[in-house]
Amino acid sequence: xxKIVILDYGMGNLRSVQKALEKxxxxxxxxxxxxxxxxxxxxxxxxxGSFDDCIRNLKRNNLDRTITEFISxxxxxxxxxxxxHILFEGSEEGREKGLGIFKGKVLRFSPILKVPHxxxxxxxxxxxxxxxxxLKDIKDGEYFYFVxxxxxxxxxxxxxxxxxxxDVEFTSSVCSKNIFACQFHPEKSQKAGLKLIxxxxxxxxxxxx
Amino acid sequence: MLAKRIIPCLDVKEGRVVKxxxxxxxxxxxxxxxxxxxxxxxGADELVFLDITASHEKRKIMIDVVKKTAEKCFMPLTVGxxxxxxxxxxxxxxxxxxxxxxxxxxxxxPQFVKEASxxxxxxxxxxxxxxxxxxxxxxxxxxxxGRTPARRDAVEWAxxxxxxxxxxxxxxxxxSDGTKNGYDxxxxxxxxxxxxxxxxxxxxxxxxxHILKVLTDGMADAALAASIFHYxxxxxxxxxDYLKKHGVCVRx
Numbered sequence: 001x002x003k004i005v006i007l008d009y010g011m012g013n014l015r016s017v018q019k020a021l022e023k024x025x026x027x028x029x030x031x032x033x034x035x036x037x038x039x040x041x042x043x044x045x046x047x048x049g050s051f052d053d054c055i056r057n058l059k060r061n062n063l064d065r066t067i068t069e070f071i072s073x074x075x076x077x078x079x080x081x082x083x084x085h086i087l088f089e090g091s092e093e094g095r096e097k098g099l100g101i102f103k104g105k106v107l108r109f110s111p112i113l114k115v116p117h118x119x120x121x122x123x124x125x126x127x128x129x130x131x132x133x134x135l136k137d138i139k140d141g142e143y144f145y146f147v148x149x150x151x152x153x154x155x156x157x158x159x160x161x162x163x164x165x166x167d168v169e170f171t172s173s174v175c176s177k178n179i180f181a182c183q184f185h186p187e188k189s190q191k192a193g194l195k196l197i198x199x200x201x202x203x204x205x206x207x208x209x
Numbered sequence: 210m211l212a213k214r215i216i217p218c219l220d221v222k223e224g225r226v227v228k229x230x231x232x233x234x235x236x237x238x239x240x241x242x243x244x245x246x247x248x249x250x251x252g253a254d255e256l257v258f259l260d261i262t263a264s265h266e267k268r269k270i271m272i273d274v275v276k277k278t279a280e281k282c283f284m285p286l287t288v289g290x291x292x293x294x295x296x297x298x299x300x301x302x303x304x305x306x307x308x309x310x311x312x313x314x315x316x317x318x319p320q321f322v323k324e325a326s327x328x329x330x331x332x333x334x335x336x337x338x339x340x341x342x343x344x345x346x347x348x349x350x351x352x353x354x355g356r357t358p359a360r361r362d363a364v365e366w367a368x369x370x371x372x373x374x375x376x377x378x379x380x381x382x383x384x385s386d387g388t389k390n391g392y393d394x395x396x397x398x399x400x401x402x403x404x405x406x407x408x409x410x411x412x413x414x415x416x417x418x419h420i421l422k423v424l425t426d427g428m429a430d431a432a433l434a435a436s437i438f439h440y441x442x443x444x445x446x447x448x449x450d451y452l453k454k455h456g457v458c459v460r461x
Binding site: 013014015016019020048049050111113114115116117118119120121122143145146147148149165166185187188189190193194 | 210211212213214249254276279280283284285302303304305306307329330331332333376377405406407430431460461
């Protein structure tokens, strides 16, 4: 059985992500040790808290390099919320540099809007989103659960898998090679979210064989 | 477009749901985990557990309830009641809660919101406000489960907790609570338009029309209800169909 590792920051609700992955037969470990993470078949980075805290935390434990190396090894990567943000170059939320795997920045919603953008909102698929394996069998316009105050703006539009409308049309997920990262919380999005998690587990199993 | 949320709330005492509930096919009508699953299937957008356990020692039971619920329900879960320290919050989040709702400790020590939101993020800190009308257009807040007046204006208090880092407000009208005569539209509208964080309206739901009114005229982002859903006076699906028919964006 291929193992999926969830990066553990020691904060927030990791349990739901873990339970959702396990529901589809994945064997899951929580870890913050680079050596342990390196040996796993797939990496999930959920995210809570602020951008700077997260990046500093990662750097202190050398986990920034671990993530980057893991991703360039071609193994499946799933980023959720802040786990999406850190892939970019930087954020309006803080001063730290992101991992820079994708070009682009993380921006704050306009002050005229209610922030956090909290609740269920729908996804609109791009052409590349329709081909994304992780989004397979999820219908265009499906609702997912969001909780965030910042959103990513990729320079390379081809990585955008879905967009969502909250006054601005923002990127709600990206899909590029072995990377899938989303702004919404699949582990909290009932049936539709579980479908995404199931697709990721299947993708991981396929990647192994 | 962001959908308006429908949130059932369960009062839980020592790990058991208070008030008898008659859902078909339930092995144990008092088991919060089973009821959470029913609401999950019914299309509830979130779930709130309100822990009304009196004794401190028995509060640990709630952790277990949250853990079991998070294993079965993949939907946002808020837990309120009896939370007084950062450690309490950490434990609940670790067990599978996504947000915690806090009232009395915040009024007694407003810095608590600041500390909690900077440690765990604003998105998981819900401040519960229990408000009671004192005169035309004025509401005062209450603590200790509505027993003690805190001598503070509800709108001003809402603005203050927003500034301190609350991510959401759970607003209960004490005048409407339990009446089934409708939410306090005026109060909800005042607070919802004053702050730039989401507001969940609570207290007074009796019909679909009440919910429609608080989400439109009251400008609430979400509507919470307890007994109408418990006693199956109205189904969640029915509420959503009604709202959709009246042009409100809801999740199917």
